[in-house]
Amino acid sequence: MKFDNPEDIVQLTPxxxxxxxxxxxxxxxxxxLRRMRKITLEEAxxxxxxxxxTNQFEGDFKIIHPEKTMVGRAVxxxxxxxxxxxxxTLLTYGHEQEGRKGFFNxxxxxxxxxxxxxxxxxxxxxxxxxxxxxxxxxAISTRTKRGGAVIWGGIRDNQQVVQIxxxxxxxxxxxxxxIGDCTMIxxxxxxxxxxxxxxxxxxxxGTPSGVIFIPPHLAELTVVQAEKSQVRxxxxxxxxxxxxxxxxxxxxxxxxxxxxxxxxxFNQSDDAAQYRHLTWDRELEEARKIDANGSNDVRx
Numbered sequence: 001m002k003f004d005n006p007e008d009i010v011q012l013t014p015x016x017x018x019x020x021x022x023x024x025x026x027x028x029x030x031x032x033l034r035r036m037r038k039i040t041l042e043e044a045x046x047x048x049x050x051x052x053x054t055n056q057f058e059g060d061f062k063i064i065h066p067e068k069t070m071v072g073r074a075v076x077x078x079x080x081x082x083x084x085x086x087x088x089t090l091l092t093y094g095h096e097q098e099g100r101k102g103f104f105n106x107x108x109x110x111x112x113x114x115x116x117x118x119x120x121x122x123x124x125x126x127x128x129x130x131x132x133x134x135x136x137x138x139a140i141s142t143r144t145k146r147g148g149a150v151i152w153g154g155i156r157d158n159q160q161v162v163q164i165x166x167x168x169x170x171x172x173x174x175x176x177x178x179i180g181d182c183t184m185i186x187x188x189x190x191x192x193x194x195x196x197x198x199x200x201x202x203x204x205x206g207t208p209s210g211v212i213f214i215p216p217h218l219a220e221l222t223v224v225q226a227e228k229s230q231v232r233x234x235x236x237x238x239x240x241x242x243x244x245x246x247x248x249x250x251x252x253x254x255x256x257x258x259x260x261x262x263x264x265x266f267n268q269s270d271d272a273a274q275y276r277h278l279t280w281d282r283e284l285e286e287a288r289k290i291d292a293n294g295s296n297d298v299r300x
Contacts, residue, residue, distance in 0.1 A: 003094060004111065009200050011188065014200065015217040025188060026201030026216035028073060033115055033203070034216075035223045036071045041207040044214060047067040051218065057192035059210025061150075061170040064161055066067050070168040070206035072117035073149040073212065074198050076191040077108045079122050079131075079153070079182045086184040104184035110141040117204040119213075121191045122153020123256035126173040129153040130186075134160030141167045147266040150211050152193045152205060170211055186202075224278065231275040235262050239272075254285045 002008075009024035016026040020024060024091060036044075041057070043057035048056050100107045108118055109132075118140065122129050132149060132154040133141065134157035141164045142147060148167040155171045156178070196213055198204070203214040214222055236250040239261075249258065266272045 002095075003098060003100075003107065003184075005188075009108045009181070009188055013200055013201055015215070017085060017217070018122055020201075020295045023188065024112075025073070025075070028201070028203055028219045030115070032220050032223055033073075035227065036203060037069055037221060039205075039211045039226035039236065041205060041212055044178065044212050044222050044287065046229075047164070047225045048212070048214065048218065052062070053215065055195060055197050056214070057210060057212045057249055059247070060194055061128050061172065061210060061284060062174075063086070063206075064158070064169040064171075065165075066208050066249040068145075068168050069210070070117065070148045072115045072144060072204050074191075074200055074204050075112060075116050075117045076119045076186075076188055076198055076200050077104070077106060077118070077184055078186045078189065078191050079104070079120065079125070079129075079184050081125075082181045082183050087187075090183060090185065103179065104182075105136065105179060105265055108144070108187060109136050109139050112140060112147070112235040114143070114145050115147055116144045117147045117197045117206075118149040119149050119193060119202075119204060120149070120153065121193060121292050122151055122172075122182070124152055124172055126154035126175050128175070128177045130156040130179050131171075132161070132169065133157035134176075137161045137164055137167070137169065148206065150193060150198075150206065166240075170206055170207055175224070197276070210249065216235070227275055228278055228283075231263070231266065231272055234271050235265055235269075238265070238269075254283075254287055255292050256291050259284055259287045 004023050006024035013026050019027040021027050034140045071288055121133050122131050126136060131151045131153055132155050149169045151171045154173050155174050158174050161169060191198045198213040201216045203219045239245045
């Protein structure tokens with residue numbers, strides 16, 4: 001077996017057709033990451049849920065900076081309890097065959113780049129399960145610039161970690177012990193975080209509510225749908241305050257007449273300026289069909 005094996009990563013992510021890192025990890029564009037930082041977890045959740053990705057969210061964390069949003073590309077690792085023969089085999093292999101230094105968690109953090117997020121299944125181990133402390137969190141900060149970590153396990157040195165402003169850390173608990181009595185069995189392979197599944201290159205969106213893992217091939221679609229929902233809400237709030245429409249009209253599928261009103265506002269209002277990269281041809285076509293069929297479904 002190999003850690004961080006490009007052939008395995010490419011095989012695991014066949015739906016991604018864009019740029020990749022040298023190790024095969026999908027590289028969702030910086031522009032999509034920038035736009036992702038402006039959406040809510042619920043806005044990201046909807047497009048995934050509706051496409052069958054129902055195991056992408058986990059919310060049972062403590063958070064170093066609960067008021068901050070975290071966005072980045074996943075670098076994954078899976079840990080398990082130490083079995084001496086397996087432990088020595090894998091540690092020796094990493095040192096001698098792959099030239100890695102230190103303990104398993106250091107291998108992962110040494111591989112990070114800008115906008116990466118460490119995603120680690122530490123099997124909910126907290127005592128001797130402290131994947132990062134002050135030193136490694138500082139290394140994450142230096143390497144990722146805006147990233148962080150999602151750890152299904154523990155951390156230490158909380159008073160030091162909370163002083164690091166440019167990253168965030170989601171974790172299960174704290175303990176003063178150092179990491180020990182555990183072995184890494186995979187790096188950049190499928191990883192389970194509570195009830196969620198994360199693959200290398202997934203976009204990690206961390207919010208006060210928890211963390212959602214967005215498959216790279218759905219990242220741009222998720223952002224676009226979230227942005228469309230946002231700007232439609234802005235328009236809806238304006239028209240509701242003006243008394244032009246009822247809540248039933250705004251929350252139901254829009255008619256062609258309502259879409260025409262929205263598009264006039266969309267093309268002229270300063271409030272819509274940041275969204276004008278969006279197009280609405282598909283929505284207009286659906287509205288024409290709805291008008292013809294008389295449907296009045298509630299917008300989700």
